[in-house]
Amino acid sequence: MERKLIAIDLDGTTLNADAQISAKTKAVLTQAREAGHIVSIVTGRPNRISANFYDELHLDGPMINFNGSLGHIPHQHWHDEYQYTFSKDVAFDLLAHRAELGINMIAAEGKNLFLAVRDHPVEVGFFPTVLQSNEILNQKTLQQNPISLTVAVDRSHEDHLLSYLRHNFNDVVDAAPWGGPNAVVELGVKGVQKATGVEVLAHHYQIDRKNIIAFGDEHNDAAMIDYAGWGVAMQNATAPIKSLANDMTTFDNDHDGLATYLQDYLKLAE
Template identity: 80%
Template structure:
């Protein structure tokens, strides 16, 4: 079998609902690599909360973070590393209009950037419960353009925030609400998606598009599933992702759906 580039989303796909990699998933991804295939993480998560999974899987090549906006090799500077950023003025504007827009947290992030401000504790698992004094987001502290802004907003005001962003910054950023229980909107550079990262990986490894297999479950995976030669939706994926995919796993992310599918697809059975 030709060498495959296996692009894996983390949450809802490679990770179970406890946000862990199961022993079976770990074993199958390791066997895939031992068989000569490439395993690459392509996630919406920041690098600060995905490098642990990269290390756990003993990966060596680039990882894609922030839905395609950052491609890098963790723990080092790599020559072909890239990062897309947008103007920090957007963050300053939202800081000024926080109250009227119903925003109670903004986090500005990048490869080496994490700053946040919040009015009340926000139960969004990705953010520290206590901010250090050097992590407070304001006009003075944000010296660099961010790769991502994550905004927690009152649910009834979410649509108003999206309209405000569209009216004012539509040519610079894409704004996407998270799936799931949290009312969170994430901003990234206009037109940059997970497919941007997968294309970078394909060039990096000299793999043709038809030899890319991608796994995902949520709307931020759609461009990647569409781009890959073989796009696979998880059993627990949203309906639009399932309709876009070439195939759907029989099992969900709590039943080793990705591992079971890959074992069969790559003929890795022990």
């Protein structure tokens, strides 16, 4: 079999509901690599909360974070490292208008950047519940352009925030609401998606699109699943992702759906 580039999303795909990689998933991904295939994490998560999974899988190639906006090799210098950032003025504008927009929290992030401001307690996964004094976002502390802004609002204000962003910054950023219980909107550079990162990986490894297999479950996986020669939706994926994919796993992310599918697809021994 020709060498495959296996692009894996983390949450809802490689990780189970407890945000862990099962023993079977780890074993199958290791087997795939031993058979000569490439495994790459392509996630919406920042690098600060995905490098642990990269290490757990003993990966050594590039990882894609922030939905395609950062490509790097953790723990080392990579001459093809890239990042897409947008003007910090967007953050300053939202800071200035946060009361009228119903904003509860704003976090600005980059490869080595994490600053946040919280006006009301928000239980949003991925963010520290207590901010250190050197993590407070304001006009003075934000010195560099961010890769990503994460904005939590009251649910009743979400549509207003989205239309405000469209009206003011439509040519600069894409705003994507998270799925899930919280009204959270994530901002990234206009037009950059997971497929942007997968294309960099394909070029790096000199792999044709037809030999890319991508796994995902949420709207931020759409471009990657569409770009890959073989896009696979998880059993637990949203309906639009399922309709876009070439195939679907038999089992969900809590029952080793990705591992079982890969074992079959790559004809790996049980």
